[in-house]
Amino acid sequence: MRQEEIDTLDRLKARYRYYQADGAITESTVDFILASPLLELLGLCDPPYKLRGEKYISIEIENGDTLLKGLINVLVVQDGFWLVLLETKRYDFSVMQALPQTLAYLASANTSQAFGLITTGEDFLFVKADLQTRKYDVSDKFTLSTRHENQIFTLVQVIQVLLKSHPDKD
Numbered sequence: 001m002r003q004e005e006i007d008t009l010d011r012l013k014a015r016y017r018y019y020q021a022d023g024a025i026t027e028s029t030v031d032f033i034l035a036s037p038l039l040e041l042l043g044l045c046d047p048p049y050k051l052r053g054e055k056y057i058s059i060e061i062e063n064g065d066t067l068l069k070g071l072i073n074v075l076v077v078q079d080g081f082w083l084v085l086l087e088t089k090r091y092d093f094s095v096m097q098a099l100p101q102t103l104a105y106l107a108s109a110n111t112s113q114a115f116g117l118i119t120t121g122e123d124f125l126f127v128k129a130d131l132q133t134r135k136y137d138v139s140d141k142f143t144l145s146t147r148h149e150n151q152i153f154t155l156v157q158v159i160q161v162l163l164k165s166h167p168d169k170d
């Protein structure tokens with residue numbers, strides 16, 4: 001990781017902690033102060049990726065009853081492959097509370113695999129869904145609440161590996 005990236009990630013952690021000191025942080029604040037700068041740093045706002053904000057999803061069960069309607073906070077797509085679905089929750093939520101909603105969103109992808117990232121700003125959790133086998137897995141939780149280690153470095157490295165694992169089709 002380049003020194004410029006390290007400095008940016010340290011600044012993002014410090015920024016989050018600054019806002020956190022005032023109490024609860026809303027989803028939109030997490031999006032502005034942390035999620036958007038991370039997506040920019042990772043190059044996910046530029047080709048070959050397509051960034052879609054607040055994508056509306058409606059999933060129906062077999063008899064036509066609606067099972068889920070909602071908005072995905074951020075969706076990064078490459079050639080129909082859902083690379084990162086970012087679901088943010090406010091500070092006083094657990095990332096695990098967003099897991100069922102995230103899995104439902106991932107299930108609506110038109111791919112064999114989809115990846116999600118849930119964050120409260122403080123905590124991050126990766127989700128991988130294999131849509132052919134209907135199985136999923138979650139990562140260990142990454143957190144900004146550690147005093148010495150900035151786990152956002154590891155978070156970015158995981159996303160970079162994920163991006164490299166899906167070759168460009170352009």
